[in-house]
Amino acid sequence: MSPQTLTILGATGSIGTSTLDVVARHPERFRVHALSAHANVKELARLCRQFRPRVAVISDAEREAELRSALSGLDITILSGEAGLCEAASDAAVDTVMAAIVGAAGLAPTMAAIEQGKRVLLANKEALVMSGGLFMEAVERHGATLLPIDSEHNAIFQCLPRAGAGVGESGVTRILLTASGGPFRTTPASELEHVGPDQACAHPNWAMGRKISVDSATLMNKGLELIEACWLFATTPEHVQVHVHPESIIHSMVEYRDGSVLAQLGSPDMRTPIANALAWPERIEAGVAPLDLFELASFHFERPDLERFPALRLAAEAFRAGGTAPAILNAVNEVAVDAFLGGRIGFTRIAGLVDEALAELAPRPADSIEAVMACDGRAREWAMNRLNAAENAS
Ligand code: NAD
Numbered sequence: 001m002s003p004q005t006l007t008i009l010g011a012t013g014s015i016g017t018s019t020l021d022v023v024a025r026h027p028e029r030f031r032v033h034a035l036s037a038h039a040n041v042k043e044l045a046r047l048c049r050q051f052r053p054r055v056a057v058i059s060d061a062e063r064e065a066e067l068r069s070a071l072s073g074l075d076i077t078i079l080s081g082e083a084g085l086c087e088a089a090s091d092a093a094v095d096t097v098m099a100a101i102v103g104a105a106g107l108a109p110t111m112a113a114i115e116q117g118k119r120v121l122l123a124n125k126e127a128l129v130m131s132g133g134l135f136m137e138a139v140e141r142h143g144a145t146l147l148p149i150d151s152e153h154n155a156i157f158q159c160l161p162r163a164g165a166g167v168g169e170s171g172v173t174r175i176l177l178t179a180s181g182g183p184f185r186t187t188p189a190s191e192l193e194h195v196g197p198d199q200a201c202a203h204p205n206w207a208m209g210r211k212i213s214v215d216s217a218t219l220m221n222k223g224l225e226l227i228e229a230c231w232l233f234a235t236t237p238e239h240v241q242v243h244v245h246p247e248s249i250i251h252s253m254v255e256y257r258d259g260s261v262l263a264q265l266g267s268p269d270m271r272t273p274i275a276n277a278l279a280w281p282e283r284i285e286a287g288v289a290p291l292d293l294f295e296l297a298s299f300h301f302e303r304p305d306l307e308r309f310p311a312l313r314l315a316a317e318a319f320r321a322g323g324t325a326p327a328i329l330n331a332v333n334e335v336a337v338d339a340f341l342g343g344r345i346g347f348t349r350i351a352g353l354v355d356e357a358l359a360e361l362a363p364r365p366a367d368s369i370e371a372v373m374a375c376d377g378r379a380r381e382w383a384m385n386r387l388n389a390a391e392n393a394s
């Protein structure tokens with residue numbers, strides 16, 4: 001069997017690093033074709049020395065010269081910018097693309113991989129949330145294989161009767177999407193206004209990048225995942241019920257007509273869903289400690305509190321509104337999270353800004369990727385103006 005050739009977009013991130021950890025355990029199975037990073041030249045160069053890809057991409061084109069000098073003497077082609085990411089994702093030599101860039105920046109290279117019919121391992125949920133139907137249609141049209149990396153969606157994928165199955169067929173009635181509840185699950189509403197970035201990023205169960213950590217704290221992550229589940233499993237928010245499960249051991253469940261509920265369990269370690277998707281339909285060792293249920297002893301479930309965490313409700317509303325509404329939700333959330341991490345706004349203002357955006361910006365038909373990207377740009381501009389106006393007024 002010849003090795004599977006991989007491009008890892010976002011190789012220096014949390015998912016990228018976990019992917020490379022699994023890859024390094026199976027040198028006979030995987031060969032790295034390309035690695036990308038946005039700005040961290042030093043870390044990208046270190047990974048290139050270890051994994052010897054043919055191509056390295058630095059998406060911040062201004063750092064290309066720096067990367068060139070860091071990799072001098074190695075036989076590695078250096079690409080930069082969005083065009084470089086798209087080239088590395090669509091190269092004929094590549095079988096599989098790990099889409100692990102954070103945010104809307106990952107949409108174009110992920111679509112480039114889909115258009116070449118690649119096997120696409122999707123961590124970059126924002127890309128799917130933004131483009132929804134267009135993304136799924138492209139997967140179908142180009143015969144790409146889409147495998148979910150998000151732990152919940154990977155769990156659902158594992159619990160469905162077959163790949164590509166959705167709710168409403170094969171006796172599947174509902175998806176039970178689990179959520180940890182984030183670091184502020186028990187924080188009173190009156191204190192949420194004052195929590196800072198470091199508290200928001202201190203997730204109780206998962207070590208992740210800062211953007212998704214803040215999303216987990218606001219429950220926007222669960223909102224994005226609700227939309228992601230609706231597209232991946234051809235359903236609507238009415239058939240996806242969020243269950244807060246603070247232990248993060250059950251990664252999600254699928255309910256069947258006969259009353260059966262299938263769950264996927266595991267330690268909260270992204271190497272499990274990554275290994276599942278990398279080797280699918282086979283199973284490989286992932287370096288994850290076996291689950292000790294005696295040690296865990298008990299599981300808990302709660303309903304999400306939509307008063308304290310309105311982001312989850314906003315995401316469901318954006319999905320129902322359709323068109324470019326989810327792209328607006330995503331873009332304004334990205335700007336707001338950035339502003340929160342930079343100390344410009346308080347925690348509760350993140351969902352507040354998204355709420356205002358959905359009320360003020362009329363969604364348009366999401367009939368092309370260009371229309372979605374234009375909407376993303378307009379929503380970002382709206383959010384920046386709103387933030388600047390608030391600062392000038394105070
Ligand atoms: P991270 O911040 O740790 O890494 C992000 C990666 O994307 C880095 O390699 C960075 O260089 C690159 N990047 C950042 N901005 C970019 C830009 N503008 N253009 C090109 N590349 C850029 O993030 P992460 O936690 O690894 O998350 C990556 C994606 O996976 C996100 O969409 C996240 O929602 C999803 N995800 C992450 C986890 C997790 O456990 N970390 C779990 C499920 C889903």
Ligand code: MG
Binds near residue numbers: 150151152225
């Ligand atoms: Mg998840």
